Amino acid sequence: MEAPQIDQDTELGALSYGESILRILTNDQINEDIAAVTAGIGAVNTRFGIINSLYYDPRRKRLRAKQAGRGGTGTVMRHKGLRAVVVNSSLPRIGANNPVDPMGVKEAGGKLKRVISQMDPKQLRLSLWGTPVLVEYMDRYHLLPVQNYQYGQHPDSSKVFADVFLERYFEKRMPDGCYLGCNLACAKGAEKVRLSRGPMAGKDVGIDGPEYENIAAVTGMGIFDPQFVMEYNWYCDNYGLDTISMGVTASFLMECYQRGFLTEREVGYPLQWGDADTAFRLLHETALGKGFGRVCGQGVKRAKEWVAKQCSIRIAKPIETVMAELNKFAMEVKGLEFSMYIPKESLAQQGGYGFSLKGPQHDEAWLIFIDQIHNELPTFEMKAQALKWFPLVRTWFNAVGLCKLP
Ligand code: SF4
Known part of the structure; x- marks a missing residue:
């Protein structure tokens, strides 16, 4: 269909445009049955435009947005003249994909939930902190890409550790997550954050994130200000830019x-x-x-x-x-910017970056943790084997549309 014309400020933003479209299509009654994928003005003007997936979160009572598409998926979308993809579904949310073995799915889900609730509090505590917890680890092991990867740590890094975001910004009264029922619920968010800079200064916004990558990208510019991180996160999302x-x-x-x-x-x-x-x-x-x-x-x-x-x-x-x-x-x-780990002391992560199909991105072979932090790949052969099995497992998750974290 022809994209509806909305006022110019709203048009520029992937989030604002997506919300307006959904409001128009639902007569202002946005609900869980409808979702949209959008790309903003940043996707038009750069080579690293991402896509935003917008969906209604009944717990937060607002639209949330998850970003994807490193390598310029949003840029391709906008250059093909596509403003948004909207999906409206009347299928029930439980059992909608018609599983062959519903009891098997239930049992596997219960088992996974038990493992996560036992192990996560002893490991990364992603349920509580979200991925910002990685900033402290990366700083401790000299892996944070401070000032364009020149330094792995910085005296001011603790200003952007996970506890700062948890105390100042994250909503703590509810289990979070990309969807109701996620066992790990690591996708954190903040409500009513007042923007202090830029064209939207003074506006209160809901922010989905930050994730580790948003924070680390900001340390890459030598900045250690949590409010800057939040606003950078929101503006990148709204413009449709890969942070x-x-x-x-x-x-x-x-x-x-x-x-x-x-x-x-x-x-x-x-x-x-x-x-x-x-x-x-x-x-x-x-x-x-x-x-x-x-x-x-x-x-x-x-x-x-x-x-x-x-x-x-x-x-x-x-x-x-x-x-x-x-x-x-x-x-x-391969024309893609490195993701947020200094790989110089991890041969496995160097290989992971080099062999990844789309370029140096961590989703296919995120080996920095097991190689450098846990030292579980001490030999050349073990690193080589990990470079084979790890991408196969991770790519399988991507191929079937499942999150690989929990
Ligand atoms: S574990 Fe995956 S699906 Fe669950 S909240 Fe985290 S990123 Fe989202």
Whole structure:
């Protein structure tokens, strides 16, 4: 159908546009039977647009949004002229997929629930903390990608540990989760967070997240401010930007500035580590396709080529010479930005990043934890075997549409 026209501010946002569409289609009675997939203006203006899946959460009494699509799925969607996909279903929520063995499913679910409720409190405590708990682990083991992966930890990291988000932002009175009945319920969210920056400053919003990757991407820019993390999370979601690629590209450009490959003349303003106002300016310019944001929106691979060209003219050196230097800290493989782990001391994670089909993303081979933190893969052979079985298991979960965490 023809996409309905809504006011311009609402049109720009993946979240705001999706909510408006669902309100129109349900006569303002959004419920659990209807859901939408949308991509915002950031997906139009960058190569790393993601998709938002919006669904009604009866416990929070609002729409929630989960993001997916590293590698530019949202960008492809918008460039094909697709604004939203809406699904309306009258199927019952329990048994809707008509299982062959309902009792077997029930027994397996009960067993899984027992294992998780016994083990999670002794392990990562994802039910309580969500994935932000990983920030503390990664900082302790020098794996946090601080300042474009230059440092694995930072004295200010504790400002963005999980307890800060739990105390200041997360809703603690209800078990959370992407859907009713998830055994692990690690998907945290916050209500009525007031935005202090950007075009929506002053507005109170519900925020889904942050996840570890959102927080770590912010530390990549040298920022350790939990309010910045929340707002970065929300703006990236609303624009339809991949928080990892946005953060890694901004961090790469900051390191270019630090090392003199970029100057204020090319950027239009200083691009310093830890400068929250500048980081937000770059985020909004990137999403809206304005100013220096047009370079950032190309992602690390193409931004690197642009920087090399400008710099080689300015310093009168061959472009290959400049590119050789940029390649030392341009965190991309196959055109995709690295996800949020420093892999230099984990051969298994290096392999996981290198072999992944879409590029250096952790979902296929997230081996950093068992290799470097738990040291369960001490030999070369064990790492090689893990690189075979781990992606098979994880990809199976993706293929059948199940979450791989619980
Ligand atoms: S375990 Fe998976 S489905 Fe459950 S809340 Fe976490 S991410 Fe969502």
